[in-house]
Amino acid sequence: MRVYFDNAATTPLDPIVIEAMTKVMRENFGNPSSIHREGRTARSIIEKARKSIANSINASIGEIFFTSGGTESTNMALKCSVRDLGVQRIITSRMEHHCVLHPIESLEKTHDITLEFVDIDKCGRVDYDQLNILLENSDKKTLVSLMHANNEIGTVADMDKISNICQAHDALYHSDTVQTMGHFPIDVEKTKINFLTGSAHKFHGPKGVGFVYINGDSMIKPYIDGGAQERNMRGGTENFYGIVGLAKALEMAIAGMEERHTHINGLRQYLKDQLTQNFEDIQFNGCQENYLYTVLSVSFPPHPKSDMMMLNLDISGISASGGSACSSGAEKGSHVLESINAAAGRRTIRFSFSHFNTKEEVDFLLEKLKNIIEIKKEMVA
Numbered sequence: 001m002r003v004y005f006d007n008a009a010t011t012p013l014d015p016i017v018i019e020a021m022t023k024v025m026r027e028n029f030g031n032p033s034s035i036h037r038e039g040r041t042a043r044s045i046i047e048k049a050r051k052s053i054a055n056s057i058n059a060s061i062g063e064i065f066f067t068s069g070g071t072e073s074t075n076m077a078l079k080c081s082v083r084d085l086g087v088q089r090i091i092t093s094r095m096e097h098h099c100v101l102h103p104i105e106s107l108e109k110t111h112d113i114t115l116e117f118v119d120i121d122k123c124g125r126v127d128y129d130q131l132n133i134l135l136e137n138s139d140k141k142t143l144v145s146l147m148h149a150n151n152e153i154g155t156v157a158d159m160d161k162i163s164n165i166c167q168a169h170d171a172l173y174h175s176d177t178v179q180t181m182g183h184f185p186i187d188v189e190k191t192k193i194n195f196l197t198g199s200a201h202k203f204h205g206p207k208g209v210g211f212v213y214i215n216g217d218s219m220i221k222p223y224i225d226g227g228a229q230e231r232n233m234r235g236g237t238e239n240f241y242g243i244v245g246l247a248k249a250l251e252m253a254i255a256g257m258e259e260r261h262t263h264i265n266g267l268r269q270y271l272k273d274q275l276t277q278n279f280e281d282i283q284f285n286g287c288q289e290n291y292l293y294t295v296l297s298v299s300f301p302p303h304p305k306s307d308m309m310m311l312n313l314d315i316s317g318i319s320a321s322g323g324s325a326c327s328s329g330a331e332k333g334s335h336v337l338e339s340i341n342a343a344a345g346r347r348t349i350r351f352s353f354s355h356f357n358t359k360e361e362v363d364f365l366l367e368k369l370k371n372i373i374e375i376k377k378e379m380v381a
């Protein structure tokens with residue numbers, strides 16, 4: 001048996017998404033920029049996808065731009081708002097994904113901008129009062145970039161609250177919604193936001209395709225020059241088949257959101273209860289009230305061989321993640337766990353779920369975990 005509990009890193013493609021993509025692959029090969037029939041057909045399929053995505057977050061069609069995913073979308077929003085919208089200061093947090101932190105660091109080197117970090121507590125909750133004070137204390141044009149849900153510990157931020165604070169101080173607001181798009185309802189009419197991002201591979205769509213929502217009032221200039229695609233904003237022939245898969249996957253995620261939420265949250269709670277009841281000194285990282293239901297970040301007590309835990313799980317047939325998989329090639333510890341001052345010596349494993357997971361798979365994990373931890377106890381003795 002092989003069990004995949006690393007859905008925050010990426011999700012398996014839904015067979016229905018594969019079907020939608022392969023149908024278009026077989027039947028349409030036109031370049032969406034061509035004016036003949038093949039081109040027009042491809043163009044209309046892309047525009048249909050754009051409409052469906054815009055509808056799913058209550059945006060206008062002209063506010064959705066296709067990209068290669070969350071990282072590109074975020075680079076586009078952050079870099080272009082400094083270049084085109086007069087942003088002189090960026091406020092963010094130390095637990096953001098690297099797709100936010102690294103562009104900001106590079107902007108700081110190349111542009112005259114100030115960078116400030118809002119405090120977060122030990123659960124990864126933003127200090128909203130401090131955000132207010134930071135915004136009150138400067139007249140500089142500011143962009144606030146705060147993720148909706150953290151990919152490692154699952155803490156969910158209050159988007160409405162941040163939006164209200166930003167509006168009160170005339171600040172721009174960007175949110176990395178890569179982990180919540182398709183998992184939580186997002187309505188840009190209700191929640192005023194300037195930029196948000198989506199990535200298909202986090203909701204059972206293909207990798208290498210996503211979108212950025214750019215509010216009509218904060219339109220930026222072209223990000224990639226070289227073609228009139230995406231209304232001049234991003235030159236280059238569109239990832240046609242990827243866009244079809246993205247739209248199909250998001251449609252299904254939105255339609256099945258409630259049912260998926262209930263199922264996944266049930267698995268998460270079951271794992272949480274079983275771990276607490278059957279293992280010693282288990283803790284959970286992140287806020288346990290406002291949380292991303294697809295993620296359970298488990299902190300295991302110190303153990304001489306705990307570095308081997310991920311490997312042992314893998315050998316036992318379970319894929320999970322230690323911290324964030326996005327940088328798992330790097331030996332460095334998690335900057336997110338560091339930002340919440342997670343206790344040194346404890347070992348964090350992130351289990352992340354999708355609606356394809358089952359209770360039997362959680363039982364399989366618990367059984368293997370018991371073996372792994374018992375084996376280790378014997379090894380120590």
Ligand SMILES: Cc1ncc(COP(=O)(O)O)c(C=O)c1O
Nearest residue numbers: 069070071097099151178199326
């Ligand atoms: C919170 C968050 N933001 C951004 C990304 C990057 O998205 P992409 O892989 O589409 O570039 C990821 C994960 O990969 C993520 O978890």
